[in-house]
Amino acid sequence: MTSSVINDADDFVREALEGLVATHGDLLALHDEPLFVTRRNPSTGAVALVSGGGSGHEPLHTGFVGDGMLDAAVPGAVFSSPTSLQVKAAVESVDTGRGVVLVVKNYTGDVLNFSIAAEVLADRHDVEVVVVDDDLATESAADGGPGRRGTAATVVVEKVCGAAARRGDDLAAVAGLGRRVVERSASLGVAYRACTNPLTGALSFDLAPGEIEVGVGIHGERGRSTQQAGTADEVVGDLVGRLVEHLDLGTGARVLLLVNGLGATHPLELSVAARAARAVLRDRGVVVERSLVGPYVTALDMHGLSVTLTRLDDELLELWDAPVSTAAVTW
Amino acid sequence: MTSSVINDADDFVREALEGLVATHGDLLALHDEPLFVTRRNPSTGAVALVSGGGSGHEPLHTGFVGDGMLDAAVPGAVFSSPTSLQVKAAVESVDTGRGVVLVVKNYTGDVLNFSIAAEVLADRHDVEVVVVDDDLATESAADGGPGRRGTAATVVVEKVCGAAARRGDDLAAVAGLGRRVVERSASLGVAYRACTNPLTGALSFDLAPGEIEVGVGIHGERGRSTQQAGTADEVVGDLVGRLVEHLDLGTGARVLLLVNGLGATHPLELSVAARAARAVLRDRGVVVERSLVGPYVTALDMHGLSVTLTRLDDELLELWDAPVSTAAVTW
Amino acid sequence: MGRARLDRGGDLVSAAALDVTSTRAWLLRFSEHVVADADELTELDRLVGDGDFGWNLSAAVRRARPGLESPAETPGELWSRLSDAFLAAGGTSGPLFGLWFGRLGASEATGWTGHDLADGLSRATEAVTRLGGASVGDCTMVDALVPATQAAADAADADWSDAVAAAAAAARTGAESTAPLVASRGRASYVGERARDVVDPGALAVAWFLEAATDTVR
Amino acid sequence: MGRARLDRGGDLVSAAALDVTSTRAWLLRFSEHVVADADELTELDRLVGDGDFGWNLSAAVRRARPGLESPAETPGELWSRLSDAFLAAGGTSGPLFGLWFGRLGASEATGWTGHDLADGLSRATEAVTRLGGASVGDCTMVDALVPATQAAADAADADWSDAVAAAAAAARTGAESTAPLVASRGRASYVGERARDVVDPGALAVAWFLEAATDTVR
Numbered sequence A, B: 001m002t003s004s005v006i007n008d009a010d011d012f013v014r015e016a017l018e019g020l021v022a023t024h025g026d027l028l029a030l031h032d033e034p035l036f037v038t039r040r041n042p043s044t045g046a047v048a049l050v051s052g053g054g055s056g057h058e059p060l061h062t063g064f065v066g067d068g069m070l071d072a073a074v075p076g077a078v079f080s081s082p083t084s085l086q087v088k089a090a091v092e093s094v095d096t097g098r099g100v101v102l103v104v105k106n107y108t109g110d111v112l113n114f115s116i117a118a119e120v121l122a123d124r125h126d127v128e129v130v131v132v133d134d135d136l137a138t139e140s141a142a143d144g145g146p147g148r149r150g151t152a153a154t155v156v157v158e159k160v161c162g163a164a165a166r167r168g169d170d171l172a173a174v175a176g177l178g179r180r181v182v183e184r185s186a187s188l189g190v191a192y193r194a195c196t197n198p199l200t201g202a203l204s205f206d207l208a209p210g211e212i213e214v215g216v217g218i219h220g221e222r223g224r225s226t227q228q229a230g231t232a233d234e235v236v237g238d239l240v241g242r243l244v245e246h247l248d249l250g251t252g253a254r255v256l257l258l259v260n261g262l263g264a265t266h267p268l269e270l271s272v273a274a275r276a277a278r279a280v281l282r283d284r285g286v287v288v289e290r291s292l293v294g295p296y297v298t299a300l301d302m303h304g305l306s307v308t309l310t311r312l313d314d315e316l317l318e319l320w321d322a323p324v325s326t327a328a329v330t331w
Numbered sequence C, D: 001m002g003r004a005r006l007d008r009g010g011d012l013v014s015a016a017a018l019d020v021t022s023t024r025a026w027l028l029r030f031s032e033h034v035v036a037d038a039d040e041l042t043e044l045d046r047l048v049g050d051g052d053f054g055w056n057l058s059a060a061v062r063r064a065r066p067g068l069e070s071p072a073e074t075p076g077e078l079w080s081r082l083s084d085a086f087l088a089a090g091g092t093s094g095p096l097f098g099l100w101f102g103r104l105g106a107s108e109a110t111g112w113t114g115h116d117l118a119d120g121l122s123r124a125t126e127a128v129t130r131l132g133g134a135s136v137g138d139c140t141m142v143d144a145l146v147p148a149t150q151a152a153a154d155a156a157d158a159d160w161s162d163a164v165a166a167a168a169a170a171a172r173t174g175a176e177s178t179a180p181l182v183a184s185r186g187r188a189s190y191v192g193e194r195a196r197d198v199v200d201p202g203a204l205a206v207a208w209f210l211e212a213a214t215d216t217v218r
Ligand SMILES: Nc1ncnc2c1ncn2[C@@H]1O[C@H](COP(=O)(O)OP(=O)(O)O)[C@@H](O)[C@H]1O
Pocket: C045, C049, C050, C051, C052, C053, C056, C090, C091, C092, C093, C094, C096, C128, C132, C133, C134, C139, C140, C141, C142, C185, C186, C187, C200, C201, C202, C203
């Protein structure tokens, strides 16, 4: 019995990659044992950009491999880190000699495996690790913890670093820009329904009718609080308000707005959410210079959304606007 | 109580359009009373292309407004036809004097309202109606019925007609190409979970664990048969086999493959489905010249997919490949 | 001929030529009837369809009201405003009635003769049967429209008011003829036998519409 | 010094220099212990973590086995094969042990002295504490690694076999020291008090690992 479009659970990610690469044969190449995806036509002479993590968040990261963004994506099993061997092989495959930036979402397993790969590669490759930790829901005073989770700001980091690499920036500059995006970004998510185990059909948590879970991440875990669902304006307004405060955005501040669907959220709903987010920002005098609305960092089929704000400056804006051609975004 | 990202149900579609147009301000313009969406920068001197229908299928049709595809999209309420007044106003707004092709999915309400608009406009505008009826699940011997439903082949019709208009084809030629696509296309859909009423959270039909509904449309209606879910290869293989037979595709036949997510289907699942579809076609000697995989014609948050095959010829291939720049597809 | 009667508002209504005043009186009379007795139509649609017909129809005439009360140069302008209100309405009946009213009123004449009316009905009914795809006997509004249109054509040499009276009588007979039928188009095709002995609400509304004209000249 | 003993397979194992033969014997001995007693580790992880530790570990050593049995020029090659098998394993322990084995074996020497071993342990443990972020007292494998590394450094002037025996003893003591602790890193940080009086399975595995070396030269 399955409750999703799947053959064997053990082959799920590999088969999906085969399908993806067949669909985008002009753009992507599949590498097997260990498993990773690279651009069909690698860039030459630029700093290379590699990211990855557990699967189930697609189009992140495989959908962002292409000209002006990632050189390789390294997928783990659903919600599990890839191994350092995969990361190592991907780096070895794409380094053109100018070094490699690893973009890593802040989860223990991912940080560990990417860092180990960097450690192991250190003798022969220049590697910089950029850790993304934008999720305010996991901010806690206790030190020594794993820190804030990395969620949808990863898309912004990958886009900005990819554009910087493409224009010829050196390794330190590309990594520095990635860290600049991380510093200036914050995200919060909310779920109207948990995600479904693709094999059993079981929900990762239960909500009563009319309840929402605020502060969810992208692995089907519960959030910070269960609340009664208000209107879209109320729910999104609450998230955006907290982001604005955290980033200390005053009148005239310029932002990139990312309204991200977590999987099952309909485009109509995301558009209503985008409208709501813009209204709050307009009221506070914050200027939405650019926005991206869609399912970019999913949590399987979770019904919900996250909002990410990145405070822009002229350079980040220019890098965001730079041409990109991937399976998930093209402009 | 709501179970989705919504404010007032009556304002849902309008607010979503406001959000969409704000997000794609460079691409889209919103017209109010009556409601429709056009390109921000209208084409000049080309045959215009207008489509529309009930909402809930996004990105269809609003996401396909832009250079090389639709000139206007006319949305009704969720799963309800727009009125002929909306269609009429859209046609009046985008006709540059070379005439307008209306692309209509075959549902009684849509056909009625678009035809009435065409009738009312006949004195002052040259209008051709292209009716899309690709869904094999609704094929029935009984005449006088509403005929086969229109589903995802609409995307192919809109792309091909848009490219033909853009290269300067006249009204009859553009409409003729649209009808050629319809003749050469067939679709079938399957659901793993029905869609959810955005207000009440109720499912449009129930399935026991491990069951799938084969032959579903895009309005949450039941399909032709309820079956035990097999593997992805079995489920997709069955659909594709029936399409191949219907279109009488033999060795060497060239097709466009559209694997369409119905709303909540994860990119991993769609990629697995694309892989499965390709395997069947390869076994039969059918050549997949191009493919498109993603949620393009949704049924709110239905978990499921449809497969569309269009038998290509050189001209259709060229028109499919022609540049396009819309919110949902860009190449 | 040349008779003049009082309409319900006290204006002179010409029985010989259908001018702006008499058209307005007719359409307002129809509106009032629909709003007053919407429940009867809804009940019929509930028995054989989805039970929204009265609501669809009364929403449309309410929307039309301000336009019907505003100044107009020709009857055609009033028909066109009524048409738009129906075209903006939901259901299957909204667009079909909208089309019918629109085609009916597509004339520049300021005072309609019996021939103008018969021509209008003929244009209108042709469009509805063509686009709706229903024929007489399918248990739809067409069962009233077609005989009414024929009756008006037969009486076209008479005053418009006599022509419309003939049309109204034929529409009533046509509507009643739907009761023993099982629908094959639209709504009632889904319920089969349950629809027997129920008058089609769309056909009944056509009868009400034409009868409203005869009421204003009575 | 210059002692030679039989390893379990009958090969000569040098107690003075850790060569390919003795390294292979050590690593295979460790593998056998893990496979045989995986359940004990799993049970400990079940009490304080998610109960997959024995499974993670035995999957890794099974994966390593063919590489450990193939010809090699230097001990470093064997360490590197063991490392890769752990780096390909799941959990937190897989990558950390993989890193540890990889750094431990990062030497070109064909026969290791006590100093080579002490240097390797020092490199390896430094990498694990740096990347894993745990300190002694956090109730992780680090509680065994750090004292073992220190003990080997203190005994580096002796034979490798004496150095490893000192390390093994220190690791055992370190592992046992985790029982009264409440974990603050990784797995057991979620269960708090429930983890008291349970030895950390990662730390215990470190003791097993070093004890496997002393077994082969015993
Ligand atoms: N194909 C058709 N042609 C003409 N009239 C039709 C057709 N289908 C339905 N009707 C008319 O529409 C009426 C129902 O209208 P309404 O309730 O507004 O539509 P719906 O069935 O969409 O709810 C029926 O009583 C019938 O007279």
